[in-house]
Amino acid sequence: MSEMNNKDEQIVEEVTFTLEDCSPELRQVVKFEQVPAELIDMLVNVYKVSEPSTREAWNSLPASAQNVLDNFEQFHALVALSQSYSGVDFLSEMQGTTFPEDMDAEAQAEYKAAALDKVLHNCVKDMCKQLKKARQNPPMKREFTTIFQK
DSSP: OHHHHHHHOOOOOOOOOOGGGSOHHHHHHHHHHTOOHHHHHHHHHHHHHHHHHHHHHHHHSOHHHHTTSSSHHHHHHHHHHHHHHHHHHHHHHHHTOOOOTTOOHHHHHHHHHHHHHHHHHHHHHHHHHHHHHHTTOHHHHHHHHHHTOO
């Protein structure tokens, strides 16, 4: 019987990423923005999972907006930081949220997930808007490029 249980058990290997597993651009953003150590794990995880949707947003930008930054990795790092801070703020706000009594735990979880997804999506949209504005706003463009100067 124990042999059968061993076959049925799935071994789930948890993968832990560190800042060293990420791009130099993300490490530069962390250094420049002095990101607190408590936020690094979340930032790294957001960075790792957000790449496909961030790349899609980057590819939809006009070349003139892309040229504000040197490359996609810089954009990706900035988006991940924005999403991390927004995610923390959102989750903190949700702690005090009172749901209707007739809303079960599953419905609450679905609501929270959908709302968080919207918050994270809005971070990407906002960063795209900022890059478009920075094309014709030298001080704003400088704010972007200063982050990545070594």
